[in-house]
Amino acid sequence: MLLNRYSQILFFCLLLFSSGLYADEIEYVVTGVGEPMSENVHNHVSAFRIGSGARLNSRLRRRLVKDTEASVVKAMRPFGYFNPEVSVDITSRGAGKWLLSVDVAAGPPVIIEKLVLDLSGPGSALAPLQEWYKAFPLKEGGVLNQQAWDQAKQAAVVLLEESGYLRAGFRRHVMRVDPVANLAWLELLLDTGPQAIMGEVTFNQDLLEPGLLDGLQRFKSGDPYNAWLLGEFRLDLWRSGYFDGVEVVERRELDADPPRVDFEVNFEARKKNTYQALVGYGTDTQARLQLLWSRHLLSPRGDKFDIRFGWQQKDNEFALSANYRLPRKTGDRQFWIASLGLQSEKQALEVSASDDIENRFDIARGSVDDYWLRLGKVKARNMRDGYEQLFETVFIQYLNETRDFSLTSNADTGGQPLSVAGPFSKLLNDRGKSLLIGMDWDWPEIRGSGFNTVGHHQRAWVFTSNKAWGSDDDFTQVFVSSRWNLLAGERWKFLLRAEAGYSNATTTDIKVPTDAGELNVSVSDLPYLYRFKAGGSRSVRGYDFEQLDDNGLGSNNVLTASAEVEFRFHDDWSVAAFFDIGNAFNDWSKPDLKRGAGLGLRWYSLIGALRLDVAQGLDLEGNPWRVHLTIGTPLL
Structure with missing residues (x-):
């Protein structure tokens, strides 16, 4: 009996399943x-x-x-x-x-017979709201579109909330439709209400001493509420390197006069140590390697320490640095910094019997080793009411530099010892020290990703060295650079960049004995670490990496510019055309600017922009073509 009942249940389930x-x-x-x-x-x-x-x-x-x-x-x-x-x-x-x-x-559409659109309240003159008003998608005599009506209402509320009008609302929003006459009457009365203010910020954390995070706020208590600045505040807290997670909770007191928003910030602590290793390849550097160890928090004072190592196959260059940063307890964002580092690379002293850089030959090869200690203070200055930040560094730097070169078979000293060759000896083997005082400015503002990366990056510095405080040579250097990414619609982008550098270091013209006869070489007293070079994928394309200078060892001055237009033909792919010009040189009366032009292909991948350029050096004999390959946004 029991088996028969189970059979009936099973049969019923199978029936339901089969019917499905x-x-x-x-x-x-x-x-x-x-x-x-x-x-x-x-x-x-x-x-x-x-x-x-x-x-x-x-x-x-x-x-x-x-x-x-x-x-x-x-x-x-x-x-x-x-x-x-x-x-x-x-x-x-x-x-x-x-x-x-x-x-x-579809039949006949419903036509808007009358539209009443009105703004009131303290925020009615707000520029974004006025733009919204002028661009309202529905007009008298036009076709009624309820989706556009709803989206426009939502957009107004969102833009007002972003500007702090948190009590904004519609005093009246009416849509009447006569489906027989196919006519509609619309009325939309928007009141902004009062603008809210930023309140107090409470940090729920015990990692750092009280007051250390205050400088990360781009706003003060009592400032108008701004959703964008609040978003940047969250990012700045995360970028500080102390935390893995940041939660900013808003406590809105909208009945207060004026309305106020207090903030409670909760954190998730970050691991104290992180390790990074990066490998890559580019036509400028050839193979390259980067290693980084960071200790994100040494003590409750918020001090940090890291060690960086980098190597590139080109010139067998490597650099090692140790960096320390200590926040200052001030009302703004400031740090004490200290860096200790060394850099070494292989170089060649090149000369030419003419101005043709393609026919240079090296008369000496060797290494340049630099050791430095840099101490300074960094201050973040809010630009455009906190929408951007400029980082200003005041520093003092000690540099010890050693040059050790040996003559190649191309040099001819007449069988005499090297010391007999006069000032040429100092050029090959020398040790010098410099003590610099200077300022550095870094102003990055980069938004978006992939093809839609836009913004600007400005750099500038000035420093001076003088025998009066222990340097071997007197020199001063000034440098400025500017890079811009500008979008024009969804498919076109323009990239502009320019740089100019000037050094008043002494230059000496040295007669160099070679197999081709005695040639003139213009040599700067500027330490090698501060000399300029041009050419390559991020400079003047169509020329080898750092090919453009006076003698292969760098020059006092630099002047370059570039204009590029890019067209997106697929989601992550675009093509480009560009023109570059520039040079590094010692004599401003003879800058001899070199030109390059070409075409490029861009692929915006998950690891960054892959840029493949084919460029022609327009001032080289025969106008040869060169291939340049880089990864990363050119704003950085």
């Missing part, structure tokens, strides 16, 4: 109207359900036609069509399969 397997299927086709109306119609009519396992019999077909006609009418109303003509046809396509064809004639 054989439920009728309906395919929907919408014609007569285009997007986005056809999609909305399809979404409405395809929502019809006939039940699990049900057959589409004649009764259900009549119901389906009726429901479809009603659904089409509803689907067309948001676009201003209240009286569409609908034709529905159901045809069988075999056992259990049906085709539902819906043909829609």
Whole structure:
């Protein structure tokens, strides 16, 4: 008896399951109207359900036609069509399969007879709100569009909230439609209400001493509420390096006079140590390697320490530095910094019997080793009311530099010892020290990602060295650079950059004995670490990396500029055309600027922008072509 009951239950379940397997299927086709109306119609009519396992019999077909006609009418109303003509046809396509064809004639649209749009309140003169008012999508005499109406209302509330008008609302929002006359009357009265202010910030953390995080605020208590600055505040807290997670909770006191928003910040502590290793390849550097160890928090004072190592195959260059940073307890964002480092690279002293840089030959090869200690103070200055930040560094730097070169077979000293070759000896083997005092400015403002990366990056510095305080040589250097990314629509982008550097270091013209005869070499007293070079993928394309200077060892001055236009032909792909010009030189009366031009391909991948350029050196004999490959945004 019990087995028979179980058999009945099992049979009933199988029956239900099999009926589900054989439920009728309906395919929907919408014609007569285009997007986005056809999609909305399809979404409405395809929502019809006939039940699990049900057959589409004649009764259900009549119901389906009726429901479809009603659904089409509803689907067309948001676009201003209240009286569409609908034709529905159901045809069988075999056992259990049906085709539902819906043909829609939109009919006459509903026209806006009158539109009343009014702004009131303290924020009614706000520039973004005035732009919204002027660009309101519905006009008298135009077709009614309920989606545009709803989206415009939402956009107004959002932009007002971003500017601190948190009590903004509509005193009246009315839409009256006469579907017989196909006319509509709209009334939208928006009141901004008072602007809220930034309140107090409470940090719920015990990692750092009180007051250390105050400098990360780009606003003060009592400033107008600004959602964008609040977002940057969250990012600045995360960028500080102390925390893995940052939560900023708003406590809105909208009934206060004026309305106030207090903030409570919760944190998730970061691991104290992180390690990074990066490998890569580029036509400028060839193979390269970077290693980084960071100790993000040494003590509750917020001090940090890191060690960086970098190596590149080009010139067998490597650099090692140790960096320390200690926040200052001030009302703004300031740090004490200290850096200790060394850099070494292989170099060649090059000369030419003419001005043709392609026919240079090296007369000496060796290494340049630099050791430095830099102490300074960094201050973040808010620009444009905190929307951007400029980082200003005042520093003092000690540099010890050693040059150790040996003559190649191209040099000819007449069989005499090297010391007899006069000032040429100092050029090959020398040790010098410099004590500098200077300032550095870094102003990055980069937004977006991939092709849509826009913004600017400005750099400048000035420093001076003098024998009066222990340096071996007197010199001063000034440098400025500017880079811009500008979008024009969805497919076009313009990239502009320029740089200029000047050093008043002494230059000496040395007669160098070579197999080709005695040649003149212009040599700067400027330490090698501060000399300028040009050429390569981030400078003047069409020329080798750092090919442009006086003698292969760098020059006192630099002047470069570039203009590039980019066209996106696919989501992550674009093509580019560019023109570069510039040089590094010692004599301002003979800058001899070199030109380069070419075409490029861009792929915006997850690891950064891959830039492949084919460029022609227009001032080289035969105008040869060179390939340049880089990864990373050119704003950095």
